[in-house]
Amino acid sequence: MRGTHVGVRWAIAAGSVVLMVGLTACGSEKSGDDKAGDKAGEKSGQSGMSPLAALKLASQQTDKKNSAKVEGTTKMGEQNSQMSGSMDWADGIRANMSITQNGGAVASSPIAGKPMDARYTPDAMFLNMGDEFAAQAGGGKHWVKYDYDVLAQKAGPSGAFLKDQMQNNNPSRSVELLLATGKVKSVGSEDVKGVKATHYTGTVKVSEIAKMQSKELSQSDLDALQKQLESSGMDTETIDLWVDGENLLVKKREQATSNNGAYDSTVYYSDYGTTVTVTEPTSSDTVDFQDMLQQ
Numbered sequence: 001m002r003g004t005h006v007g008v009r010w011a012i013a014a015g016s017v018v019l020m021v022g023l024t025a026c027g028s029e030k031s032g033d034d035k036a037g038d039k040a041g042e043k044s045g046q047s048g049m050s051p052l053a054a055l056k057l058a059s060q061q062t063d064k065k066n067s068a069k070v071e072g073t074t075k076m077g078e079q080n081s082q083m084s085g086s087m088d089w090a091d092g093i094r095a096n097m098s099i100t101q102n103g104g105a106v107a108s109s110p111i112a113g114k115p116m117d118a119r120y121t122p123d124a125m126f127l128n129m130g131d132e133f134a135a136q137a138g139g140g141k142h143w144v145k146y147d148y149d150v151l152a153q154k155a156g157p158s159g160a161f162l163k164d165q166m167q168n169n170n171p172s173r174s175v176e177l178l179l180a181t182g183k184v185k186s187v188g189s190e191d192v193k194g195v196k197a198t199h200y201t202g203t204v205k206v207s208e209i210a211k212m213q214s215k216e217l218s219q220s221d222l223d224a225l226q227k228q229l230e231s232s233g234m235d236t237e238t239i240d241l242w243v244d245g246e247n248l249l250v251k252k253r254e255q256a257t258s259n260n261g262a263y264d265s266t267v268y269y270s271d272y273g274t275t276v277t278v279t280e281p282t283s284s285d286t287v288d289f290q291d292m293l294q295q
Helices: 002-018 035-041 051-065 131-136 148-168 172-181 206-212 219-231 289-294
Strands: 067-076 079-088 094-102 116-120 124-128 143-147 185-192 195-205 236-244 249-258 261-270 286-288
Touching: 051 172, 051 185, 051 195, 051 236, 079 116, 124 148, 143 148, 143 289, 148 219, 148 289, 172 195, 172 236, 172 249, 185 236, 195 249, 286 289
Parallel strands: 143 286
Antiparallel strands: 067 079, 067 261, 079 094, 094 116, 116 124, 124 143, 185 195, 195 236, 236 249, 249 261
């Protein structure tokens, strides 16, 4: 029994970060395709465009690519993680990731410092917790399944928000959030992994974030989500975006401070249009996170 309890703690600590790493961000509804934007997209570069016009074009062009390779780092208080892999957002989020976590809640666990495979489908995330977890708590099974519907039911407004983000998010949604604020500025051209890119920055008030979320959430859920965000001690979130000469997002950084410490996430995007194939782990090697909690 003790092994099961420890295993649940590992699963919670690991899953809470992996669900958020790189794939989720405070995003708004995607804007529809714009014929003028499509025509502008035939020209490379963003010179002469206002920051808002340039980011609208970047959102459209990035969204149309449907997939990309990603890598990045995320720090949440004392816990940090590194991730790399590829994702496809053509029809819900599908992704294969390798994620390594250290510090915080996972510091003393066997998963600390060890790369873990994560697979994302439109309905769930699967996390390979390793041999020690399988032996002590997984009943011989290595993978833990986190079902988005179950998370939405159990976690209330924040769970419903997470479900929406995991099913609908993609790189362009960070761009859309800045567009929704109406306050964006360009801070010049910079090199991003050998690629020349224009750097844009803006600050989002936490009190406004809930209002910018998916229409899939009810008004009561949005109100509750806003209260949760405000009670976290977070006042604002700063978003920095780098867009290359083909009007594609190549880097994003999100920073905020809350009662749990600083949040700092940086993600790089490359190889747009890459092929992504995600295969769910076999049921014989998978345990449902909900089943572990009930035990």
